[in-house]
Amino acid sequence: MADIDFDTLIDRRGTMCSKWDDVQALFGIDDPDALAMWVADMDFKAPDAVRRALEETVAHGIYGYPGQNLPYLDAIRWWMAERHGWQIQRDDILSAHGLVNGTALAIDACTRPGDGVILMTPVYHAFARVIRAAGREVVELPLALTDGQYEMDWDAWASRLTGRERMLILCSPHNPGGRVWTVEELRRVAAFCRERDLVLVSDEIHHDLVLPGAPAHTPTAVAAPDFADRLVTLTAATKTFNIAGAHIGNAIITDPALRDRYKGRLMALGISPGLFGLPMVTAAYSPEGAEWVDALRTYVGKNARIFDDGLARIPGAKSMKLQSTYLAWVDFSGMGLSAEDLHRRIEGQARIAANHGESFGLGGECWMRFNLATPSARVHEAVARLRDAFKDLQ
Template sequence: MTTPDFDEIIDRRGTHCSKWDDMAAQYGVSAHDGIAMWVADMDFRPPAAVQRAVEAHAAHGIYGYPGANRPYLDAICWWMQARHGWQIQPDWVLTCAGLVNGVAMALDALTQPGDGVIVMSPVYHAFARTIRASGRKLVEMPLALDQGLYRMDWQNWQAQLTGDERMLILCSPHNPGGRVWSEPELREVADFCTRNDLILISDDIHCDLVMPGAPRHRMIAALIPELADRLVTLTAATKSFNIAGAHIGNAIVADPDLRARFKAALMARGISPAFMGMDMVAAAYSPEGAEWIDHLCAYLDGNRRLFDQGVNAIPGLRSMPLQATYLAWVDFSGTGMAQAEFIARVEGQARIAANHGASFGTGGEDFLRFNLATPRARVAEAVQRLAAAFSDLQ
């Protein structure tokens, strides 16, 4: 394949793009002179194989109900085995309308209103929103900071339990902290869930986006197969290949009982996959897609190094070491500034839209999340703007 040109500046303004077209309304940062570093999608085109699949549909010109989905299922099975060493069966795969929908379906199928659902905060903000909207009780278990990285705090978490908890949602790799959980940590997750009779939802949407040289990401389902009777693994090609608009994701469930309950929730709501999305996934989960991902991760690693070098040179700012994802998690607590002040400098002076850390829950209040999946020239410009906005600290 031709080496992807991730340096190409693609103007996404005016294309019904949330990341750029909603930036002014959300953050007061104009798309004309601002830098969008918030919504977790990439400013890169997907692999050419995905574009060819879409163009083949357009050339045919008929967009009816989808039929056989075996190529799609086979591609998922191949990808999980080839890239993650996880052998799955096609009938384990249940398709949902993206992974937030997958979380909602799991809550509906496997818990009851009023049940406690545990998240390790700070964590992806849609978890809390979906838990609350479903009438379940959000239970935040704060991650501990240890030498600049998050770690799980089992002793305190066990003491915090009330007995009302029925589910734990694991974000693996972690968003926004960028941690790849180690094998011992994943075994501790399994032990905690088994000991406390919790259903485990493992959101592995960033599993393909691991930095070169970082620890290997392990699917907890492959690592601990005996956990199957309480485990739902959520995966998607959408984050890896920048096709989030396809709104398609997978709940992979080995246990027949759990799978039947999840499937019933999908059927009760009439949820079925879009044929365009299935073909995009089948095209992405391929040897060509694998090569593209390798190029992507190498490029993202270059962006990470550039961003961290610049941000960590600013007194009071610290970017958490990024092992996976393309989302930098920057701590502003060293500035001594209130949240409103450092946000005002980033948005008002640097004209950068970044996610507010408080939206990720307890422990995120002193942070902002920056999306690095954009051409390197923009990352360099963002670093220069941040340095200027906090120049009085230097």
């Protein structure tokens, strides 16, 4: 395999790239030197295997309806067994147009308008968006912050439930905190859902991105094997291999009755995978893809150390210890600044576009999320700009 290059700076502006081309419209940063560190896609080229597979598909010249997809299904099965110790069957796998779509389908299939859907906040902001758009109620259970890491706050949560809840959406590993949940925690989540007759949607899109030295990720289905009758697991190759534009992801459901409910919504809405995503994922879920991911994890771990060391020199700022994902979650509350002043300094002075913490729900106030899946030179530059933006407080 050729050397894997994550250091080359690639100009993505003008390529219909939301991450870079939407910075001015979304953050008001009108500067050609702005750094895009918000939405969760990487500034790295996809693995060579993925590009070769896509080039072969394009070279064929006929782009009709995709049909037989057994290599795709078997690649997913191989990856889950090889990388996650999870044995699944072809029939367990249903394809959606990415995992936001996959989440929305689960809400549509398993709840009704007016039902409550539980989120452990702060958490990925798209969950709340699709819940509300579907006419369901967002029920926020704030995570506890203990010794710089998130924990599930079971004792505090009981009083926040309304009795209308029908689903819990778990982010595992957690986004934005990067926490890898333990087997014991996952089993307790399953028991919590069983006791309250909840369907559990386990979004595991970041499961391949556990950093070296961090605890291993365990699929919820492996941690709680007796919970299959109410478990929908969402996975995708898109975050792992930087192919989110393929708009393809999976709902893995081993219980036949629950799977039929989900499949019914796919059929009713006419949703099926597109031609180009199938060969890309098939090529990614391979030994060559695994080698690329392992190199990526090491590189992101290095970027996280660069970023954390830099933030440690800014009084009042603290980056949460990253176990998984490539998303740094930074607490600026120690500075005593308002959210508006915080955003003004980061966007106006540092010229960095990063996600606002309040968009992730309760507990996200005065936090910011920074995407570290970019060449290390940009991470060094971001740290320097942040230190300069807050130098008057030091």
